[in-house]
Amino acid sequence: MDNGAxxxxxxxxxxxxxxxxxxxxxxxxxxxxxxxxxxxxxxxREVMTETFVTLYVKKPDYSGRSTFKTWLFSIARHTAYDLMxxxxxxxxxxxxxxxxxxxxxxLEREIDSKGDKKKLYDAIEMLKPEYKQVxxxxxxxGFSNSxxxxxxxxxxxxxxxxxxxxxxxxxxxxxxxxxxxxxxx
Numbered sequence: 598m599d600n601g602a603x604x605x606x607x608x609x610x611x612x613x614x615x616x617x618x619x620x621x622x623x624x625x626x627x628x629x630x631x632x633x634x635x636x637x638x639x640x641x642r643e644v645m646t647e648t649f650v651t652l653y654v655k656k657p658d659y660s661g662r663s664t665f666k667t668w669l670f671s672i673a674r675h676t677a678y679d680l681m682x683x684x685x686x687x688x689x690x691x692x693x694x695x696x697x698x699x700x701x702x703x704l705e706r707e708i709d710s711k712g713d714k715k716k717l718y719d720a721i722e723m724l725k726p727e728y729k730q731v732x733x734x735x736x737x738x739g740f741s742n743s744x745x746x747x748x749x750x751x752x753x754x755x756x757x758x759x760x761x762x763x764x765x766x767x768x769x770x771x772x773x774x775x776x777x778x779x780x781x782x
Contacts, residue, residue, distance in 0.1 A: 601669065602661065602664075605652070606659075608652075616653060628641050630737075630738065631644045633733050634726075644673060666738075667744040670738070671747065671748050721733070724767060731749065731763050
């Protein structure tokens with residue numbers, strides 16, 4: 598599978614169904630990824646939409662140097678950072694404010710409602726932002742270390758070290774909570 602590259606090429610050639618396929622294929626996973634960056638589902642949905650608008654309006658060139666999915670997630674990451682920078686509103690929310698926000702688990706619950714996954718998400722939420730991002734990209738989206746490095750704008754070595762530290766931190770949190778997520782580490 599080409600991860601959307603042929604659909605994007607069809608779209609660039611005038612077939613709008615190509616973009617529709619990309620949206621169907623990536624909208625949920627992009628939203629979850631972006632939610633880890635911006636901190637709430639409402640802004641994540643806005644960034645996801647803006648990412649697809651960028652494809653529709655600007656029609657950026659896909660060179661094929663990386664997978665289409667890696668390229669798309671990089672665009673989404675830049676869009677998220679631009680949104681946060683331009684709004685100048687991203688600040689950590691208090692626990693009280695967090696309770697009022699829609700749950701970022703909603704999309705994942707549609708896919709899998711197992712309690713273990715929620716425990717894992719809760720533990721991941723306790724990690725540093727860079728740790729959350731690298732864990733999400735590698736384990737939930739299946740990106741390789743090289744692809745993750747490209748998305749996060751880090752070297753492959755930095756990404757490997759970051760992933761190692763993130764897994765250690767996650768393991769400590771899960772063990773402290775009395776859980777161990779088999780197969781993760």
